[in-house]
Amino acid sequence: MAYSKDYKIETKCIQAGYQPKNSEPRVVPIVQSTTYVYDSTEEVAAVFDDPTKSLIYSRFANPTVMAVEDKIAELEGGVGAMCTTSGQAATLLSILNICEVGDSFISLSEIYGGTVNLFAFTFKRMGIECIFVDKNASDEEINAAFKPNTRAVFGETIANPALSVLDIERFARLAHAHGVPLIVDNTFATPVLCRPFDFGADIIVHSTSKYMDGHAVQVGGVIVDSGNFNWANGKFPALTEPDESYHGLRYVESYGKLAYILKARMQLMRDFGTYPAAHSAFLLNLGLETLAVRMKQYCENALTVAKYLEAHDKVISVKYPGLEGNEDYELARKYLKGCSGVISFRIKGGKEAAIKFMNSLSMASNEVHVADIHTCVLHPASETHRQLTDEQLIACGITPDLVRFSVGLENVEDIIADIEQAMKKAF
Numbered sequence: 189m190a191y192s193k194d195y196k197i198e199t200k201c202i203q204a205g206y207q208p209k210n211s212e213p214r215v216v217p218i219v220q221s222t223t224y225v226y227d228s229t230e231e232v233a234a235v236f237d238d239p240t241k242s243l244i245y246s247r248f249a250n251p252t253v254m255a256v257e258d259k260i261a262e263l264e265g266g267v268g269a270m271c272t273t274s275g276q277a278a279t280l281l282s283i284l285n286i287c288e289v290g291d292s293f294i295s296l297s298e299i300y301g302g303t304v305n306l307f308a309f310t311f312k313r314m315g316i317e318c319i320f321v322d323k324n325a326s327d328e329e330i331n332a333a334f335k336p337n338t339r340a341v342f343g344e345t346i347a348n349p350a351l352s353v354l355d356i357e358r359f360a361r362l363a364h365a366h367g368v369p370l371i372v373d374n375t376f377a378t379p380v381l382c383r384p385f386d387f388g389a390d391i392i393v394h395s396t397s398k399y400m401d402g403h404a405v406q407v408g409g410v411i412v413d414s415g416n417f418n419w420a421n422g423k424f425p426a427l428t429e430p431d432e433s434y435h436g437l438r439y440v441e442s443y444g445k446l447a448y449i450l451k452a453r454m455q456l457m458r459d460f461g462t463y464p465a466a467h468s469a470f471l472l473n474l475g476l477e478t479l480a481v482r483m484k485q486y487c488e489n490a491l492t493v494a495k496y497l498e499a500h501d502k503v504i505s506v507k508y509p510g511l512e513g514n515e516d517y518e519l520a521r522k523y524l525k526g527c528s529g530v531i532s533f534r535i536k537g538g539k540e541a542a543i544k545f546m547n548s549l550s551m552a553s554n555e556v557h558v559a560d561i562h563t564c565v566l567h568p569a570s571e572t573h574r575q576l577t578d579e580q581l582i583a584c585g586i587t588p589d590l591v592r593f594s595v596g597l598e599n600v601e602d603i604i605a606d607i608e609q610a611m612k613k614a615f
């Protein structure tokens with residue numbers, strides 16, 4: 189079977205990553221094996237010398253997982269990808285690959301709560317400092333956050349749960365002016381709605397647990413490398429100088445455009461071992477096959493629900509970048525082909541009404557998840573963000589009356605009817 193790099197994204201979702209040859213299985217096989225067999229010791233030794241040549245052990249490479257990695261790299265327009273056991277593991281390794289003790293990096297402050305914990309507390313204990321900047325800060329203010337030891341800038345295409353849109357070109361320009369890469373978490377947008385590499389981002393991470401999987405059946409993550417960043421500018425000796433743990437290998441010299449992603453695999457994945465099982469990758473691939481079709485429907489359903497809520501007399505305000513009047517509407521038009529299925533809104537009557545409304549929903553499920561085919565709902569103030577004080581909640585835009593609504597793929601009339609009946613019970 190032939191494959192073309194010129195295929196459109198809908199086609200890539202289905203055809204990329206695995207093209208069976210004569211008499212091979214139609215569907216990507218699940219290679220549930222920890223290890224791989226060789227005829228001779230010399231051959232095993234040769235693979236240890238250069239693990240990019242063949243497979244050794246499923247702690248860092250497996251054929252089923254690699255088919256999915258190739259598909260995701262194709263979807264994002266990157267040169268290579270590496271799957272991980274969770275989105276958190278992807279973010280962790282994306283930073284650790286270029287930061288070590290004594291280094292710092294900059295992150296937008298509107299990011300996923302789990303990522304805030306990792307950046308503000310766990311990295312701090314590891315001697316890596318994260319400096320948070322506001323997305324509306326001026327270029328001057330952001331430039332002032334850079335230090336000689338800054339190694340990256342990090343942001344989310346559509347922030348979870350703030351639902352703000354990242355000005356990718358602007359942050360790529362600021363990062364590049366200081367000789368460091370822009371890392372973008374593209375979880376909510378997926379490559380169907382936005383391809384951050386097209387706007388200057390250098391590295392992409394995803395929680396594949398969300399839309400990519402889409403069915404809430406596997407927790408996973410992925411790092412994708414654009415191959416565009418120049419690691420040999422003097423700031424990244426770990427990529428240009430000999431790696432003692434790999435018989436003096438120099439990643440940039442040996443692997444060129446693949447230096448970053450191969451270092452992540454050969455060094456970090458070898459040592460940390462957060463590689464997914466073949467079966468999880470198989471399930472993720474099923475989700476990816478329908479990603480393009482699903483994303484269009486999520487966006488359509490969510491826009492309809494957002495407009496309905498905006499007109500509702502028990503709703504104070506609705507946050508969805510696809511609504512005219514949203515502060516990021518123009519950024520959304522520039523960067524996104526749709527704004528995903530996630531909406532947040534403030535309900536009249538405070539926390540009590542919010543909880544009563546949520547408890548009264550009969551179809552939408554109350555769960556700590558987002559971005560899957562089932563419509564689901566979450567109360568950030570009493571669930572995901574319950575450790576924060578009232579002042580901290582306000583600072584990150586989470587009021588007690590805020591409801592996060594993840595619109596699924598049920599018929600939108602049924603979704604709205606469910607909201608309607610729950611609103612009646614809540615008031």
Ligand SMILES: *Cc1c(COP(=O)(O)O)cnc(C)c1O
Nearest residue numbers: 274275276300348375395397408
């Ligand atoms: C969920 C999420 C993560 C963390 O991913 P897990 O797969 O749950 O580890 C990271 N970033 C964003 C934007 C997310 O929504």
